[in-house]
Amino acid sequence: MDWLSPSSHPHSTLSQLGRTNHLTEFVPRMNNSTSTTSNSGFSCNSYAPMTPSVMFHSMPKKFDDQENIPKESVAPSPAHSSSPISHDKQMCSTNGTVVLPAYQENVGGTTYFYQYSTPPENNGETIPPEPVMSTATPASNEYVPFPGKSESSFFMSEELRNDILNRNLLSLLQPDPSQYPDLPQEVDSYHELYPLEPISNQVLHKAHLGYQASMYKATHIKNGVHYCLRRIHGFRLQNTKFISLVDLWKKLDHSNIVQLREVFTTKAFGDNSMVFVYSYHPGSETLLNKHFSIDQPGYHDPFSNDKSTPMPYSYQKTNLLRHQQNNKLPEPLIWNYIIQLTSALRVIHSNALACRSLDPTKIILTSKNRLRLSCLAVMDVVLHDSNSSLNHLALIHHYQQEDLTALGKLVLALACKSTVAVQRDNISTALDIVSRTYTIDLRNLIMYLLTNQRRSVTDLMPMIGARFYTQLDNLHSHVETLESEMCKEVQNGRLFRLMTKLAAINERPDFNMESTWSETGDRYMLKLFRDYVFHQVTEEGQPWIDMAHIVQCLNKLDVGAPEKICLMSRDEQSILVVSYAELRHCLDQSFQELSNSSVLQHELSVEDKI
Numbered sequence: 335m336d337w338l339s340p341s342s343h344p345h346s347t348l349s350q351l352g353r354t355n356h357l358t359e360f361v362p363r364m365n366n367s368t369s370t371t372s373n374s375g376f377s378c379n380s381y382a383p384m385t386p387s388v389m390f391h392s393m394p395k396k397f398d399d400q401e402n403i404p405k406e407s408v409a410p411s412p413a414h415s416s417s418p419i420s421h422d423k424q425m426c427s428t429n430g431t432v433v434l435p436a437y438q439e440n441v442g443g444t445t446y447f448y449q450y451s452t453p454p455e456n457n458g459e460t461i462p463p464e465p466v467m468s469t470a471t472p473a474s475n476e477y478v479p480f481p482g483k484s485e486s487s488f489f490m491s492e493e494l495r496n497d498i499l500n501r502n503l504l505s506l507l508q509p510d511p512s513q514y515p516d517l518p519q520e521v522d523s524y525h526e527l528y529p530l531e532p533i534s535n536q537v538l539h540k541a542h543l544g545y546q547a548s549m550y551k552a553t554h555i556k557n558g559v560h561y562c563l564r565r566i567h568g569f570r571l572q573n574t575k576f577i578s579l580v581d582l583w584k585k586l587d588h589s590n591i592v593q594l595r596e597v598f599t600t601k602a603f604g605d606n607s608m609v610f611v612y613s614y615h616p617g618s619e620t621l622l623n624k625h626f627s628i629d630q631p632g633y634h635d636p637f638s639n640d641k642s643t644p645m646p647y648s649y650q651k652t653n654l655l656r657h658q659q660n661n662k663l664p665e666p667l668i669w670n671y672i673i674q675l676t677s678a679l680r681v682i683h684s685n686a687l688a689c690r691s692l693d694p695t696k697i698i699l700t701s702k703n704r705l706r707l708s709c710l711a712v713m714d715v716v717l718h719d720s721n722s723s724l725n726h727l728a729l730i731h732h733y734q735q736e737d738l739t740a741l742g743k744l745v746l747a748l749a750c751k752s753t754v755a756v757q758r759d760n761i762s763t764a765l766d767i768v769s770r771t772y773t774i775d776l777r778n779l780i781m782y783l784l785t786n787q788r789r790s791v792t793d794l795m796p797m798i799g800a801r802f803y804t805q806l807d808n809l810h811s812h813v814e815t816l817e818s819e820m821c822k823e824v825q826n827g828r829l830f831r832l833m834t835k836l837a838a839i840n841e842r843p844d845f846n847m848e849s850t851w852s853e854t855g856d857r858y859m860l861k862l863f864r865d866y867v868f869h870q871v872t873e874e875g876q877p878w879i880d881m882a883h884i885v886q887c888l889n890k891l892d893v894g895a896p897e898k899i900c901l902m903s904r905d906e907q908s909i910l911v912v913s914y915a916e917l918r919h920c921l922d923q924s925f926q927e928l929s930n931s932s933v934l935q936h937e938l939s940v941e942d943k944i
């Protein structure tokens with residue numbers, strides 16, 4: 335550490351400086367003498383008297399950027415003289431680094447210490463004070479802000495950020511007790527139930543299961559993780575033979591499947607309910623809602639024409655085709671869904687299970703068209719037929735074939751943007767429309783799935799063909815984008831830890847009953863550094879906030895760069911020339927001191943290691 339003091343005697347030691355009347359604010363640590371051995375090769379204790387009116391500005395560019403050095407600060411003046419400290423051409427080496435000789439300059443009573451950025455070429459005694467204000471690293475290391483650099487480039491993209499924040503928000507939603515007075519406080523190991531859809535009072539609302547069902551977000555009491563509960567109302571358990579199937583489902587972990595966590599019965603809702611617990615994917619919407627919802631502006635099912643005004647068939651078909659041309663889903667999106675659906679079915683079928691609920695209401699989508707099957711195991715439990723004469727394997731094969739038929743209908747419905755298109759009467763028209771508006775491959779896939787022959791999900795792979803590569807490529811690109819976004823946040827996390835340490839130390843009112851702890855020694859330097867980083871002002875005294883400066887300084891502190899900066903006390907009575915390496919050392923020591931005394935010592939020391 336090199337430091338300049340306005341009113342101390344040259345060549346006095348640090349301890350002497352600590353005692354000087356003019357330096358009431360700054361009390362350097364005695365044991366800093368080793369760390370203050372400057373690796374610049376000149377005496378860290380050198381200083382010269384100056385008047386408080388020294389032309390020092392805390393604007394970093396004035397010290398970092400030679401181009402921007404204020405002329406009045408360095409221009410020769412009557413009070414301006416320079417005197418080399420070291421005329422020795424031989425360079426000093428500290429900690430293995432070669433350091434250049436330094437010289438000092440007196441500007442208006444303040445002594446500045448400079449270091450040559452290149453070795454002096456002449457053998458002369460006096461080294462001219464040419465590269466002025468170079469107290470630090472070579473200019474090539476300097477941050478030069480370029481106009482196009484916006485603050486957002488320090489953080490993840492707005493779109494991704496909003497997506498994550500939105501999902502966090504949804505995860506944290508709490509129910510309003512007055513709105514849902516009947517909701518139990520606790521259901522088995524879960525609490526904070528929040529309905530994911532309006533609770534219907536119509537008993538047969540969920541007729542496809544034969545039972546009423548409702549969905550809730552809930553929090554696990556012990557681990558705080560959010561889950562999705564699917565409650566089947568009024569379900570009386572007849573036997574427990576399905577348990578082996580539930581165990582198989584629980585083991586199924588796949589990116590296109592909402593994982594089943596557990597199944598239990600409960601009377602917490604005031605009836606006999608069966609509850610299926612799944613992973614929670616905030617912000618999901620069903621495939622039905624996304625592509626077939628009449629709530630969407632401009633959507634109407636082209637196949638559901640007004641039966642009261644019958645029209646000629648040819649007219650209907652022309653209308654359908656016209657509608658299709660304007661509203662059809664892009665074919666790559668349909669193949670994207672097909673790949674994800676077949677991927678899920680493939681893993682389900684290969685585990686001797688069947689989905690049995692391949693329906694647009696039971697497929698959920700999250701951002702970037704991520705698709706998941708969301709209602710697995712429910713059919714196996716609710717419609718479990720323990721008296722069936724067919725053996726289990728034969729039943730599963732039968733259900734798997736039904737899955738493939740359901741897949742064919744689903745793809746046809748997507749291609750026609752109509753759930754009515756898959757009704758028996760409409761299928762041939764729908765297929766005709768698909769042939770006219772999509773590739774033959776899509777039609778062949780649908781035809782294959784809707785035939786009565788024995789089919790297998792693996793047979794679909796050749797039909798998908800090279801589209802797998804496109805999908806894979808898109809995924810890789812997406813992963814790379816996310817990784818680069820994450821990189822920024824990793825850097826931000828690193829700086830956050832650094833700032834946490836700084837904030838824990840700076841202006842600490844008392845530590846171990848020592849009221850001046852944070853105002854003295856290492857901590858005082860850190861306080862001045864905090865001002866240097868965050869409290870810059872312009873010459874007119876206006877706040878000067880530059881994210882690039884803040885990030886750059888913190889990064890240099892983090893790596894302990896050898897570069898030196900000038901820190902000035904607020905009363906302009908003390909100026910320190912100190913390297914980031916020394917500041918880093920101060921930070922580590924001070925934080926160590928704090929964490930050693932902390933009641934949460936363990937956590938802090940873990941944090942410190944990061």
Ligand SMILES: Nc1ncnc2c1ncn2[C@@H]1O[C@H](COP(=O)(O)OP(=O)(O)OP(=O)(O)O)[C@@H](O)[C@H]1O
Nearest residue numbers: 530531549562592613614615616618619620695708
């Ligand atoms: N695992 C999950 N995580 C988050 N949200 C989910 C999850 N599963 C379903 N949802 C959401 O819960 C809501 C209700 O889902 P559900 O499966 O009951 O669909 P639905 O359209 O209401 O079907 P139904 O016609 O059977 O009522 C939907 O908005 C869906 O997006």
